[in-house]
Amino acid sequence: MIEAIGLTKRYGPKVAVNDLSFTVKPGQVTGFLGPNGAGKSTTMRMILGLDRPTAGEVRIDGKHYQDLKHPLRTVGALLDAKWVHPNRSARSHLKWLAKSNGIPLRRVDEVLGMVGLEEAANRRAGGFSLGMSQRLGIAGALLGDPKILLFDEPVNGLDPEGIHWIRRFMQGLAAEGRTVFVSSHLLSEMSLTAQELVVIGRGELIAQCSTQQFVDNAGSQSVLVRSPRASELQQLIAAQGLSARATANDTLVIDGAETEQVGELAAQHQIVLHELTAQRGSLEDAFMQLTSDSVEYQTNLGAPAPTAPGVAR
Numbered sequence: 001m002i003e004a005i006g007l008t009k010r011y012g013p014k015v016a017v018n019d020l021s022f023t024v025k026p027g028q029v030t031g032f033l034g035p036n037g038a039g040k041s042t043t044m045r046m047i048l049g050l051d052r053p054t055a056g057e058v059r060i061d062g063k064h065y066q067d068l069k070h071p072l073r074t075v076g077a078l079l080d081a082k083w084v085h086p087n088r089s090a091r092s093h094l095k096w097l098a099k100s101n102g103i104p105l106r107r108v109d110e111v112l113g114m115v116g117l118e119e120a121a122n123r124r125a126g127g128f129s130l131g132m133s134q135r136l137g138i139a140g141a142l143l144g145d146p147k148i149l150l151f152d153e154p155v156n157g158l159d160p161e162g163i164h165w166i167r168r169f170m171q172g173l174a175a176e177g178r179t180v181f182v183s184s185h186l187l188s189e190m191s192l193t194a195q196e197l198v199v200i201g202r203g204e205l206i207a208q209c210s211t212q213q214f215v216d217n218a219g220s221q222s223v224l225v226r227s228p229r230a231s232e233l234q235q236l237i238a239a240q241g242l243s244a245r246a247t248a249n250d251t252l253v254i255d256g257a258e259t260e261q262v263g264e265l266a267a268q269h270q271i272v273l274h275e276l277t278a279q280r281g282s283l284e285d286a287f288m289q290l291t292s293d294s295v296e297y298q299t300n301l302g303a304p305a306p307t308a309p310g311v312a313r
C-alpha cells in the first residue's frame with residue numbers, strides 16, 4: 001500500500017505538486033492520470049525517495065522509503081526505460097542491478113523469462129527497440145520481487161502489441177496481490193488498464209475513485225431520439241426543464257438526460273420512437289476539460305479530495 005499525505009513539491013516559485021493525498025491499494029491496477037506537466041513524475045519520484053517533498057510525506061506499507069530495509073525488495077519502479085548503459089547486455093545490466101542490491105543472481109534469468117527477453121538477453125541494450133527497453137525496465141523493477149510496483153508512462157511510444165502486452169502484464173501483477181501504480185496522460189488507455197484512478201491536474205487531486213465511476217462522470221451524457229412526432233416530443237421535454245435540440249426534422253438531442261426519462265415520457269403520451277440512444281462525448285475531451293480547471297470540477301465528481309490523511313478512498 002502507498003499513502004501520500006499532503007504531498008507538496010515546489011521548485012522555486014513553481015508548485016509542481018500541491019497538498020496531494022491519496023491511497024494506492026494492493027490487488028488492483030491503480031492509474032495515476034493527469035495531463036502532461038500535472039506532477040505525476042514528480043510525485044512518483046517523491047514516492048521513491050528520489051525527490052524530497054517540500055511538505056507532506058509518503059508511506060510505503062507504513063514506512064518512509066528511506067527507512068525500508070530492502071527498498072528494491074519492497075518497491076520496484078520503471079521511471080525511464082532508457083536508463084541503462086547502452087553497451088551493456090540486458091543480462092549484464094540486470095546482474096549489475098542485482099549485485100548492487102544484494103539480490104541473488106539466479107533471479108536475473110527468472111525476470112528475463114517473465115518479460116520474454118530470454119533470447120535477447122545477451123544483446124546490447126543500446127540496440128533495443130522501445131518495446132524491448134520497456135520490458136528490460138520492467139525486468140529491473142521485478143528483480144527484488146517487490147510487492148509494490150510503479151510505472152511512469154510505460155506505454156508511451158509503444159505499438160499496439162507492446163501496449164497490449166504491458167497492460168496484460170500489469171494486470172497479472174495486480175492479480176498476484178501486488179500494488180501496481182501506473183501513470184498516464186491518456187484516459188482511454190487507463191480505462192482499459194486500471195480499476196481505480198487517482199486523477200490530478202496542476203499538481204492537485206481532482207478525484208480518487210473507480211475507473212468506471214470516473215468514466216461515467218467524465219463523458220458527458222446526451223440522448224438522441226428519433227420520432228415522427230419529434231416537435232411534439234420537444235415541447236414535452238422542454239416542459240420537464242430539459243432542452244432538446246432538433247438536429248433533423250425527426251431527430252432531437254437532449255443534453256444531460258437519461259434514455260429512461262425520454263422513453264417513459266414518450267410512452268406516457270403514446271409517441272412512437274424510431275430510435276432512442278445514449279450518447280457519450282469523447283472521453284479524452286471530457287478529461288482535458290476536467291483537468292484544465294481542477295478546482296472547478298472537484299466537487300462535481302462525487303469523489304472530493306480527502307480532507308484528512310489516509311482518508312482517500
Ligand SMILES: Nc1ncnc2c1ncn2[C@@H]1O[C@H](COP(=O)(O)OP(=O)(O)OP(=O)(O)O)[C@@H](O)[C@H]1O
Nearest residue numbers: 011014015016034035036037038039040041042043
Ligand atoms: N526539477 C524541476 N525544476 C523545475 N520545475 C520542475 C522540475 N521538475 C518538474 N518541474 C515542473 O513541475 C511540473 C510537473 O512536472 P512533472 O514532470 O512531474 O509532470 P508530469 O505529470 O509527469 O508530466 P509529464 O507527463 O509531461 O512528464 C511541470 O510544470 C514541470 O515543468
